[in-house]
Amino acid sequence: MxxxxxxxxxxxxxxxxxxxxxxxxxxxxxxxxxxxxxxxxxxxxxxxxxxxxxxxxxxxxxxxxxxxxxxxxxxxxxxxxxxxxxxxxxxxxxxxxxxxxxxxxxxxxxxxxxxxxxxxxxxxxxxxxxxxxxxxxxxxxxxxxxxxxxxxxxxxxxxxxxxxxxxxxxxxxxxxxxxxxxxxxxxxxxxxxxxxxxxxxxxxxxxxxxxxxxxxxxxxxxxxxxxxxxxxxxxxxxxxxxxxxxxxxxxxxxxxxxxxxxxxxxxGGKNPVIVFDDADFDRALDAVVFMIYSLNGQRCTSSSRLLIQNGIKEKFLAALEKRVQNLKVGHPLDPSTEVGPLVHTGHFEKVMSYMDIAKDDGATIAVGGERRTDLGAGNYVAPTLFTDANNSMRIAQEEIFGPVLTAIPFDTEEQAISIANDTIYGLSGYIWTNDTGRAMRMAKHVEAGMLWVNSENNRNLPSPFGxxxxxxxxxxxxxxxxxxxxxxxxxxxxxxxxxxxxxxx
Structure with missing residues (x-):
């Protein structure tokens, strides 16, 4: 068996x-x-x-x-x-x-x-x-x-x-x-x-x-x-x-x-993960994938906005697309499944509605964007990556709460802070850089209750969460x-x- x-x-x-x-x-x-x-x-x-x-x-x-x-x-x-x-x-x-x-x-x-x-x-x-x-x-x-x-x-x-x-x-x-x-x-x-x-x-x-x-x-x-x-x-x-x-x-x-x-x-949250040119590429890539596609993207602290510095944008997005395409969608009891069905048909329809919203706003569906009909009658959505996006789009402002990531480019540290803070939310954020001074400056200026530097969401029970x-x-x-x-x-x-x-x- x-x-x-x-x-x-x-x-x-x-x-x-x-x-x-x-x-x-x-x-x-x-x-x-x-x-x-x-x-x-x-x-x-x-x-x-x-x-x-x-x-x-x-x-x-x-x-x-x-x-x-x-x-x-x-x-x-x-x-x-x-x-x-x-x-x-x-x-x-x-x-x-x-x-x-x-x-x-x-x-x-x-x-x-x-x-x-x-x-x-x-x-x-x-x-x-x-x-x-x-x-x-x-x-x-x-x-x-x-x-x-x-x-x-x-x-x-x-x-x-x-x-x-x-x-x-x-x-x-x-x-x-x-x-x-x-x-x-x-x-x-x-x-x-x-x-x-x-x-x-x-x-x-x-x-x-x-x-x-x-x-x-x-x-x-x-x-x-x-x-x-x-x-x-x-x-x-x-x-x-x-x-x-x-x-x-x-x-x-x-x-x-x-x-x-x-x-x-x-x-809720519309949490940014900010990846700078000098970040550890492979570790940042692992963390970006994990923090939006694990738990079906139905996580309050998921990093649903990827802010990627232009110096590594093309390389990073190419690697990211391959990883998203490779995610295993399936039955929740299958131990090989990485992304399962969304919790309810109503929520599934809400998440799927953002595929048309993304197109209407002018973004590109680089990966996913459709229902996985091959998996039967469950609420299965293909893990999705939106590119060619900017922070004014609904896919960057509204909490989708599914396995859906919006990638937004930036040039400077100041731009990254401005984009990160341009939201009604402020739950968490993730910063990837090997520049300690930059990490400290970002920690001060990014508006969020919780920030992780060079890490995915790592819980420490005595620390404040909110x-x-x-x-x-x-x-x-x-x-x-x-x-x-x-x-x-x-x-x-x-x-x-x-x-x-x-x-x-």
């Missing part, structure tokens, strides 16, 4: 229960399927066949989840950090035990190639271990000594929080958001993306298996217009963490205004996550030596 056949057989085994039973919610430590609830069909992008029915959450369902989180909060908040550390590390162990199941279910649910999803579960476990180990110190603050007073700060978990996660890498991003919230002492209500609900339910099951107390972890399925809206409005929810698109972030800000919700948004401009609000990672999920309290203690002002004596 080939690895592909083995993956397919195992995936069918793990997916059977989802196909046979309606996927409901997870509220107060238990599966919950409301009577007479409405459902929708969840499909796999590999061939658009059904993976089973999923409940459409109502406002009443969300209320139950929020009430459970609110009731469970005091005990979870007051649990010693060392105890939360043990529970969350045990949770990570359970993720590793079910890593193959998670990878196969995720791959079929969202279309990401199994070669990347195999790492997603392990990375999710690493997220939990990292924040679990920080749980005992989450409340720590700092001491600020003055001559006659000493100030010290402490942090306290803010309460139940809502976490809304996307469909592109749903499992890993859910762990990235939920782990610090739980480590901080918050309880959570999680709403997975309606297009990819299955691994969110696996996480909720693992929470129960790992001994997370009832009500600490709640998951509600459904659509943003109803379930998401109620979650962002509910008075028990003190903060909302979202990974999604800008329009959703704007809606949540409006919906949460009445209850003054704290928000943390990781939104964007500027329309790419988001706030930062994840290490202590930055705790700053979001916790309130900081200052305590000032007098030394008994200062003069107290006197009135009315």
């Amino acid at each position: 080939s690895t592909f056949d083995e993956n397919t057989a195992n995936a069918e085994k793990f997916l059977a229960r989802f196909k046979a039973n309606t996927t409901g919610h997870h509220i107060n430590g238990q599966p919950y399927l409301p009577a007479d609830s409405k459902t929708y069909i969840n499909v796999t992008p590999s061939d658009n066949s059904s993976l089973g029915d999923v409940v459409i959450g109502t406002a009443a369902d969300v209320d139950l989840a929020c009430e459970a989180a609110e009731k469970a909060f005091p005990a979870w908040r007051d649990m010693p950090g060392a105890e939360r550390k043990k529970l969350l590390n045990h949770f990570a162990d359970k993720i590793v035990e079910r890593a193959d199941e998670i990878a196969l279910v995720e791959s079929m649910d969202c279309g990401q190639p199994i070669r990347f999803m195999k790492q997603a579960a392990i990375r999710g476990a690493a997220n939990f271990r990292f924040f679990a180990d920080k749980a005992p110190e989450a409340q720590n603050g700092q001491a600020l000594h003055q001559d006659e007073h000493t100030n010290f700060t402490m942090r306290t978990p803010m309460g139940p929080v809502g976490i809304i996660t996307p469909w592109n890498t749903p499992f890993m991003l859910a762990t990235w958001k939920i782990a610090p919230a739980l480590a901080a002492g918050c309880t959570i209500v999680h709403k997975p993306a309606e297009l990819t609900p299955l691994t969110g339910m696996l996480l909720a099951e693992i929470a129960r298996e790992a001994g997370i107390p009832d009500g600490v972890w709640n998951t509600v399925n459904g659509f943003g217009e109803v379930a998401g809206k109620r979650l962002t409005e509910h008075p028990a929810i003190k903060a909302i963490a979202l990974v999604g698109e800008g329009a959703t972030g704007s809606h949540i800000m409006r919906q949460g205004a009445e209850t003054l919700k704290r928000v943390h948004f990781e939104l 964007g500027v401009k329309m790419s988001g609000i706030g930062r994840d990672g290490g202590d930055y996550s705790f700053d979001f999920y916790m309130e900081t309290k200052n305590v000032c203690i007098a030394h008994g030596t200062h003069k107290v002002p006197v009135l009315g004596r």
